[in-house]
Amino acid sequence: MRFFRYFLSSFLLFYITSFAQAQTLNCTNVDTYLKLLANSHFSLTESTLKTLEKNAAISLLEDTAAQQTLQNTGGTYKAICEAFVRLSGISNPQNSFYEKFLTKTLDEVDPHTNFFDEPEAKKFSDSLQGEFEGLGITFKAQGENGHGPFRIYAVIPGSPAAIRGLQVDDLILKMNEQNTSDLTREEFHKMIQDQKGSFSLTVQRGDLTLSILCHKERFSNPSVSYYFLHTQGLAYIKINMFTLTTGEELEGVIQFLQNIYEDDLKGILLDLRENLGGNLSAAIKVADIFIDRGPLVYAYNKNNELSNTFEARGVGVTTSAPLLILTNNFSASASEVVTGALQDYGRAFVVGKPSFGKGTILGFWPLENTTPNYHGAITFTTSAFFRPSGQTVQWNGVTPDLEIEDPQITKPVYERDHPKALHLDPIPREFNAPYAFRQTAKTIASAFSFRNNYSNFENSDIQLTKATDLLKRIALIPEEPSHFGPPFYYAHPSHRLHMNTDLYEPESKLVAKFSFKVRKKMGKKKSSPIQEETLYETFGFVTGNELTLSLQNTPVETYVTNYQNYGSVILEVTIQKKTKANPEIQTFTYKTFVLFDPL
Structure with a gap:
């Protein structure tokens, strides 16, 4: 165990x-x-x-x-x-x-x-502290029963993986001479963890098979990442772990999104899957961003006495935008503090699978305090935490308001599976949810039917796809099939755009039009209308599932370079497709914001 x-x-x-x-x-x-x-x-x-x-x-x-x-x-x-x-x-x-x-x-x-x-x-x-040693990728199993090959769905900027050229949507076929189809997700993860020195990954990228020499290094990883789900005010936010800076990071992200959407943020999907927890003060700050004031967590000591009450202090950066929280069995501890509190308050509607079920607080004891020159440590359970309603997440976790299956996880592991897991009884409290959103979302979800057709891209993370569709329904935005992944703009070492699509197939012809636009307010008043102005357009053939577009020496590079701050441009992609089996032209469009950091 x-x-x-x-x-x-x-x-x-x-x-x-x-x-x-x-x-x-x-x-x-x-x-x-x-x-x-x-x-x-x-x-x-x-x-x-x-x-x-x-x-x-x-x-x-x-x-x-x-x-x-x-x-x-x-x-x-x-x-x-x-x-x-x-x-x-x-x-x-x-x-x-x-x-x-x-x-x-x-x-x-x-x-x-x-x-x-x-x-x-x-x-x-x-x-x-947000410091890690490793490769810097996240991946999902593509084979049966959680086996490989493994498709990369995130590459941390500045990580060894990014420096070595690994990209989102790469399919990892081999590690050294080991076929990944013989490995489970856990076995492959352990192989990377145990690897000393350099190693090779064989990846399939479109029609190409590449061997990429990799090695693990120390790197910094921001705990919060995000992208736009829709130009009409929907955003996806992922918290990887609760570090000392997570609260400040998230507050900055929310304020940036509000600025982009002109304070018309219509919905947030907060992804806490695979977030094993972290720092308690960071979790409190995160929950505080979404509500006004009130108790978030009650801590009880070994004598069953209330030892501390952690409260929201009225930060309330966004207290009205619809909020969906996505969890799975790897959402633990601090993740459960945030999820449980916002669910109790009626501020969030929880989707996905039940969380891990760890409702205890740890102490961290650096042994150098008692043994100079020895830098080991001991962690130990110091107290238990309870939700604002007095319920405990220990053992049973946070139950989603709407369960969405994840076919990638066939044998989920929970706290209660450990033979020495503590079992706690709730300490009921009178608590009335001050926000109505959860109940509103329940009503909408009860009458909501998921689509029957999903693209290959959407099926790669069906939990996220279905959660996004529900958020769109709540925000009164039509649910439509998507064939595109979020775009990433890389200002260094050369200005380029990268995104993925599942539209390419052998013996097909795809022609793409890329339109980059900026939004300009037609007047100085806050109520002045906003108009989109075309910055740059270009055409090209699509020869694989990966779309990479050089933007050097274009108006986009000039705009990004002169912006001197985090910002965004609008990207509109139109792809016309015809195949040997279906010679009629099919048209697919995708419109979103592209984030950039010129520094």
Whole structure:
């Protein structure tokens, strides 16, 4: 069940404590760590922890007589540790000996109480700062039963993947000489994690098969990404993880969208799938953006006492725009704080699958506070959190208002699947939802029928497609099949546009027209009408599913370069298609905003 070790992203309470100092790990350190753990853990007692410590030591001994001797050993945590060292026969144990012992002990407490050696602790701490080491792609399985090949559906800007030229919609066929069709999504992810040094990925891009040399590096990853779902005021926002800057990032995104849409934001789809959680204060700031004031989370300690109430402080950047939240079984912890609170308030309508079900708060203890020159860490459950209504997400998660299946996830994993998961009862409170949107959306959804026809592009993420269609219905925008992915504008190293389509097929002829436009207000008043003005037009043949357009030495490059800020232009794509089987011309159009950052 080591999988649960990586549902780390939770709420962090940093303990800065002073104890007797030592230079390397030893039984004195073990005694200090376990004493603090027994005193601070949400449900742990000293006698229980001593039993777990002893059982861990016994399981690590191979000699039966030594195991029996240790079984009869009593006393302090330190005494048990010293007996274990003596019976192991190791005269001068190194840090790795104690790391293994502590890991084994803490793994038996609950799914989220863990010991981290120095590399793991650094990785965990970096992730909360938005710093990562890896390749920088997200992908979905295209084979049966969650197997490969794997299609890339996001490449983090500035990541090693972006630098090496991996692109959205690339189909990963091989890693080194290993066919990805033989791997599950989890196995492929682990292969990348375990890879040392350079490795090759064989990808299919349209009609081309490419071998791309890759390696993992450290890079920064903004926690919030977004694009436009429709020019009439719909936006998609993805929060990857709740880091220390997520609240500020999201507030900036919302304000930018309001500016683009002239304060007429008709709907937001907030995607919290695969968001394992993160920092509690960030989650509170995110929820605060969508409501005015009121309690968001109640925290209870090990004595079942209310220890803290976290409230919205009236930031309320957007309190009226329709809000859909998309979740799955990988939406955990801080994601469940945001989802549960906004659902209780009636501010959001939740779609997708039930969330992970982690309703506890973690403490993060950097061990360098007590053991100088040793930079490991311990996380442990300090308290439980409850929704504004008094319900708990522990065990059962947040139940969507409308379930949408995801065929990519065939065997979802939840907190309750762990044998040591805590079970909590709700603490009911009188709470009346101050917002009416959730009920309005329920009424609309109850009479809503999803389309029967979806394009290949839409089927690649059917949850997102169906959630988008529902948001369009709520915003009174027609639902239409889409054959295009969101466009990405790259100002560096050369000005180019990249987007994907599923319209190409062998023996077909596709001619595309690209029109770039800017919006100009015809007057100085806020109510002055807005007119679209053509900036640049060009034509080209489509020879694959990837559309890449060079915009160097065009009016678009000039406009972006002179803008000197984050901005957008309108893109209108018209594709005329005919095939050998169907010689009649079919016309497909797509209109959206293209975001750019000229810096």
